[in-house]
Amino acid sequence: MPLSFEPPNEAVIPLHPVTPATLADVLAHLGDSATNWAEAHDYKGSFGAALAIPGSGGAITVALAGLGDETEQRRQRFAMAAVADALPAGLYSLADGLSGKALDEAALGWLLASYRFDRYAGKRPPQARLVAPDDVDAARIEAIANGEALTRDLINTPASDMGPDDLEQAIRDLANKHGADISVIVGDDLLENDFPMIHAVGRAADQAPRLIDMRWGSEGPSLTLVGKGVCFDTGGLNIKPGRSMGLMKKDMGGAATVLGLASTIMSLSMKLRLRVLIPAVENSISDDAMRPGDILTSRKGLTVEINNTDAEGRLVLADALAYASEEEPDLLISMATLTGAARVAVGPDLAPFYTDHDPDAEVLASSALKVRDPVWRMPFHDPYEALIEPGIADLDNAPAGGFAGSITAALFLRRFTDHPRYMHFDIYGWQPSSAPARPKGGVGQGARALFDALPDLLP
Structure with missing residues (x-):
């Protein structure tokens, strides 16, 4: 179901955003009845607290939306999403009290809070x-929310219904919707x-590995997005323990995020001019699976020693990045649920x-703060290059030692593109517990920050 605002075709309940500091003034404006109701419910305007106030006939006539104090707002995001989850069913309109990016966040948070993954329920x-709300670009907010909803749906769908065949079909559906090739x-x-x-990683699975290439737009700067599409990751012959395998339907979270x-x-x-490259595979186990100790020759010609078949995402991305770089886009971005080391960090x-281009990093960091989509720059630390050079081949896909795993994975990927404006994201793609605007389950990370930054990244 698309996430969208509602037309005012029924009675609309005014919703007043308040903080602990502004609550008294808003209540004074609403009158004694609202004041008495708030006092009776010990309402303080704390983060995400909703209060529906009835009129004389018992129906809700006005409501309050708690934004919290400065500390709460600094520690949490999307207060209005929490309010949306707490209010009774009905049609609401935001009254005065928010503007600019705060209003945009409130509107987006509300739509994101309405997301439900109900395919199987x-x-x-x-x-x-x-x-x-007045003064928001409703079409823009809806497009952002529905991009996020697509990402969540793709990640949340189990691998039984989201293998390489299904992921390809989802991309075909998206391409058909927008006239993409x-x-x-x-x-x-x-x-x-x-x-x-790409072939080596996916050849053991029942559904064949593939490289999906979608193009859209005929003018303007060129942007290429590469997303890791490992639809399920057993770990291969270096099989994951069950506890680690349980969430591996989300190992195509990079693909899902770039598609959103x-x-x-x-x-x-x-x-x-947009190009999206998705290497879609399942890392399975069979007599045809790649083995520890195998040496693969990549599209770029670099040889790679396979020291752990569970470090497969960087392999499929490497071929895709080499291919993307041959076209020399203005900006090249990869996204992947790549390493546990990033989560530890x-x-x-x-x-x-990761990026070597300082101006791009500054633009992205600014946009991330603006749209409340947190990112953190990590270093392409050149002294660690030696860690990914095993001696027997050009590169090692899983350096021993366990240190700096996210950095060494990023350095590995960088070897396959010499693009001066290459940016790599090592995302998680999963919300471990529910939070405002982010129910437990699949989630996009970095996409909203990138979308806000694109006009400055690609002027």
């Missing part, structure tokens, strides 16, 4: 709905077209990114 109960190289054709590492970003870009008809909420 029954009908959801009625929810609080929102009229598009798509081409796909499948199975042994990957070898004939010089994508040996692509959806937003195309929905709003941005003036750029920054936890599940921050999206680490």
